Amino acid sequence: MTEPITRLIHHPYQPPAGFAGPQPGVFKASTVFFPNVAAMRARDWKRKSGYTYGLHGTPTTFILEERIAALEGGLHCVLVPSGLAAIANVALALLKSGDEVLIPDNAYGPNKALAEGELAALGITHQVYDPMDVADLAARISPRTRLVWLEAAGSVTLEFPDLIAQARLCRERGVVSALDNTWGAGLAFNAFDLDGRGLGVDVSAHALTKYPSGGGDVLMGSVTTRDEALHLKLKLTHMRLGLGVGANDAENLLRALPSIGLRYHSQDQAARALARWCATQSPFAQVLHPALDASPGHTHWQQVCGAADARGTGASAGLFSVIVDARYTSAQVDAFCDALRLFKLGYSWGGPISLVVPYDLASMRAAWPPHLRRGTLVRFSTGLESVADLQADLGQALAVALPA
Numbered sequence: 001m002t003e004p005i006t007r008l009i010h011h012p013y014q015p016p017a018g019f020a021g022p023q024p025g026v027f028k029a030s031t032v033f034f035p036n037v038a039a040m041r042a043r044d045w046k047r048k049s050g051y052t053y054g055l056h057g058t059p060t061t062f063i064l065e066e067r068i069a070a071l072e073g074g075l076h077c078v079l080v081p082s083g084l085a086a087i088a089n090v091a092l093a094l095l096k097s098g099d100e101v102l103i104p105d106n107a108y109g110p111n112k113a114l115a116e117g118e119l120a121a122l123g124i125t126h127q128v129y130d131p132m133d134v135a136d137l138a139a140r141i142s143p144r145t146r147l148v149w150l151e152a153a154g155s156v157t158l159e160f161p162d163l164i165a166q167a168r169l170c171r172e173r174g175v176v177s178a179l180d181n182t183w184g185a186g187l188a189f190n191a192f193d194l195d196g197r198g199l200g201v202d203v204s205a206h207a208l209t210k211y212p213s214g215g216g217d218v219l220m221g222s223v224t225t226r227d228e229a230l231h232l233k234l235k236l237t238h239m240r241l242g243l244g245v246g247a248n249d250a251e252n253l254l255r256a257l258p259s260i261g262l263r264y265h266s267q268d269q270a271a272r273a274l275a276r277w278c279a280t281q282s283p284f285a286q287v288l289h290p291a292l293d294a295s296p297g298h299t300h301w302q303q304v305c306g307a308a309d310a311r312g313t314g315a316s317a318g319l320f321s322v323i324v325d326a327r328y329t330s331a332q333v334d335a336f337c338d339a340l341r342l343f344k345l346g347y348s349w350g351g352p353i354s355l356v357v358p359y360d361l362a363s364m365r366a367a368w369p370p371h372l373r374r375g376t377l378v379r380f381s382t383g384l385e386s387v388a389d390l391q392a393d394l395g396q397a398l399a400v401a402l403p404a
């Protein structure tokens, strides 16, 4: 007979099977038990047929991986602790010393920083290409090019590239294409079937921190593919780097995912309404939102996102930027951002609260993009507040800080 403390730990009770509720159960584990040594030796950490160790997956993370893959039109998915970790997982899995990676000039900033820092130190070179010129990308692909990053719309400046031509070019030249799919989130277009005839990217990296989380309170990323061999390569690096995610974070994601479509479209409508209003305000020299006719890459946005929406109006993330006319000083633009009350100063997007960030574009780009007016860039992301209240907030801050 064992002591009570041992009976407490090795308690034989098992709840009845067959429980079903709206959300899947949350399994937390570093240790996973095996029935015997033979099973321990036989189990394969790479496949979802069994469990070996918490880092390699639990029922909770497997369920989330399958749902993200379904959302994005992929077949395989690995979860990582942040969107940036997804970018790093892709780079480190596919590149080795002597290889080159091509990154669009309007890429998410830390993607370039990773190339300039860790990748360069490993002997991996990179080039920055013009996202709005497919010929420029074509000219930079060499036998050393092993990975091309794509991003649509571009971070901060929201130009929409000719994604179909870019994906086709990568396919023709036999180079792996990886899309940062955070903006589209699997809802604006299908990264694995851009033209309705199966032309897509090879890899989709997604900052689940944004729309899938929807709360501004969880960091997570994913890497989704359709090709099993490519997935296993990514998964091997994922395992070696120890890029697991926490069960409670996965639980939060699973709880938020069912409403992602409602949130995405609601924030889309709000951003469009505010972007159109901003286009009527004289302090703003330019408004950047791919659904606006005059925005760079609007026709490419229509081509890829237009058909995805039953209303025929296309889908877009709840982001837009303005370029404040160069007659205002950057101190005045800072004062405008400070004067906003509902738009909070903060990075990221996809949560319930609207956000604003002023950017120093000159320091972020190789050269000032010819399609952008001179001035100071401010990016907005819409939350879930009333659009009328957000517009009034922009109006009062304009009156205070940027007199016409």
Ligand SMILES: *Cc1c(COP(=O)(O)O)cnc(C)c1O
Pocket (backbone or CB within 6 Å): 081, 082, 083, 084, 085, 108, 155, 180, 182, 183, 207, 208, 209, 210, 219, 220, 221, 348
């Ligand atoms: C936020 C973001 C990331 C990084 O996601 P984190 O979870 O914050 O690391 C990557 N790409 C894009 C386009 C993003 O907006």
